[in-house]
Amino acid sequence: MDKLSVIKVGGKVVEELQSLESLLHDFSSIKGYKILVHGGGRSLSRLADRLGIETRMTNGRRITDAATLELVAMVYGGLVNKRIVAQLQGLGVNAIGLSGADLNIIRSVKRPVGEIDYGFVGDVEEVNASALASLVMQDIVPVLAPLTHDRGSLLLNTNADTIAASVAKAMAGLYEVELIYCFEKKGALADENNDDSLIPELNRSMFVDYVNKGVIRGGMIPKLENAFDAITWGVRSVRITQASDLLSMSGTFIR
Template identity: 50%
Template sequence: MKSVKVIKVGGKVIGDDQKLDRFLKSFAAIKEPKVLIHGGGSIASDIGKRLDIKPQMIDGRRVTDAETLEVITMVYGGLVSKSIVAKLQALGVNAAGLSGADLNIIPAKKRDPEPVDFGWVGDVEDVNTNWLTQFLNADVTPVLAPLTHDGAGNMLNTNADTIASSVASALSDDFDTELMFCFEQPGVMNDKKLITEMNLLLYRHLRDSGIVTDGMIPKLDLGFEALKNGAKVSIRSFKDVAEPESGTTLVSN
């Protein structure tokens, strides 16, 4: 079975030119077919502030009202996406910047306003892999912005980790798929020590003990979901994206 790598890189790397350049050089060195999913929340917040649109957050999650939706659509689907594509072209990677609305790749449903109304936020309903597969077979690298659509003409802000997990799960039906979550840390840490391998029982223990907290919890939840659906999964530093064994590898119990 043909292999494919689905790689998500966090917004803090995207917002730092030096880190982004280092990541993209390593990403370009990967010979296998690959998909890149990017964040960009910090850039969207900065652009919004310039437009006098202040970010609204609830429990660390962005509230996407109509004005904010315009900002993130411009930033994620335009500025960030096309800047990454241009840099990849310079590195010899033939890339295409896409949102979930393009080619109906990721239809989603607007999140229920109860108990918390996050506005124009979407939960993934499906991933249509036909076009992604055609791109990959044509040696084109899809670059997916964290945007989906509701089928009724509306864009939706959707968590990039969720998109990465959903895409990896869907592609696992036809490819030997590896999902990598790349950010600033070496992987999942226990104090200052890297956890090189984690199963679901260890994860639950570390979560319940308060060792694994905050944004790492949804990342691991989504990682184990993709693992269950047939993908290989690791959480690693953006510096080590091209390394065969790096970071924290998720394994079955």
């Protein structure tokens, strides 16, 4: 099987033009088939502030009302996505920016209202692996925004970590998939105040231990759950690392 790298970037890396440029430069040098998935980080909250639209978060997840959904389409689907595509084209990478609606790449279902109404948030139902494979085999590099659709005209906000894991899983039947989550820290840390406390390998029972001890917490928990899910579904390798280590073999490997 051919190799396919699925790289997810988010947070500060996407917000700061210089760190983004550096990340995209490294990304462009990765050999073989690849897909980039991006978040949007705080640029959305900043625009919401400027427009007087309230940002509401629950358990680290954004509540997406109609006004916020418009911001998601603008900032993630437009500004960040097109900026990345233009920069990759400048680096000689034939990038194409896609939301889940484009080519029906990712169909999701609006999250049912339970204790919390997340609003226009979509849970991934189906990734169009054949359409993605058709693109990568033409040496086209898909750049996926965290925006999906229900195939009934509705756009939905979808977590970028989840999109990366869903895409990696869907492609695992066709390629030897490597999934890399780039974020601010060196990987999963045994002590969040000590950058040298990197956990080089993490399996599920260690993860449960760390969560129970309160060492791994907050947004790291769903990120790692996505990572374990990917391994379970046949993704060959999952690594969590800081963006500047994209090309090295450092970070936390999920087993």
